[in-house]
Each structure stands twice: as structure tokens, then as C-alpha cells.
Amino acid sequence: MGLTPGKYMRLIRFLKLMRKYESKEIDINDLIYMYNYYDHSHFIKDFKLFMSESPKEYFKKEYPLIKAYSKKIK
Secondary structure, three states, rough: OOOOOOOOOOOOOHHHHHHHHHOOOOOOOHHHHHOOOOHHHHHHHHHHHHHHHHHHHHHOOOOOHHHHHHHHOO
16 A cells, blocks of 8 residues: 555544544544544644645635545445
């Protein structure tokens, strides 16, 4: 896959968090702590790494990338 095991686990955690957020099951702030992010800055760092944009930019749009990945990981 071209990912280290650590980065792969971060990706899985990030995608699961985003899938829950999109399903409107729980608030993003609660999800950040539920998925063991130390704080918001660590979440934002992963967000920028995997999405290549800031959360602020992304949440202005729809969620096509997360929808595509979340169907693959269940």
C-alpha cells in the first residue's frame, strides 16, 4: 500500500471517525476524543495529511472522498 503500519492505523482511525461524523451519529468534537486524538491539533494534522486541505475548507463542501473510502472499510 505504500504506507507504514503506523500511518495505516492513523488512516483507518481517521476514516472511521469521518464515517461516524457523516452519519450524524455524534458531534465532531466528541468523536475526536472518542477516537483517541490527544487534542484538536492532532486531528487537524491527520486531516491535512489525508485530505490535503484544512477541515475548514473541507467542511464547506460535500464529502465525496470519505464516502468512497468508507464503503471500502467496514
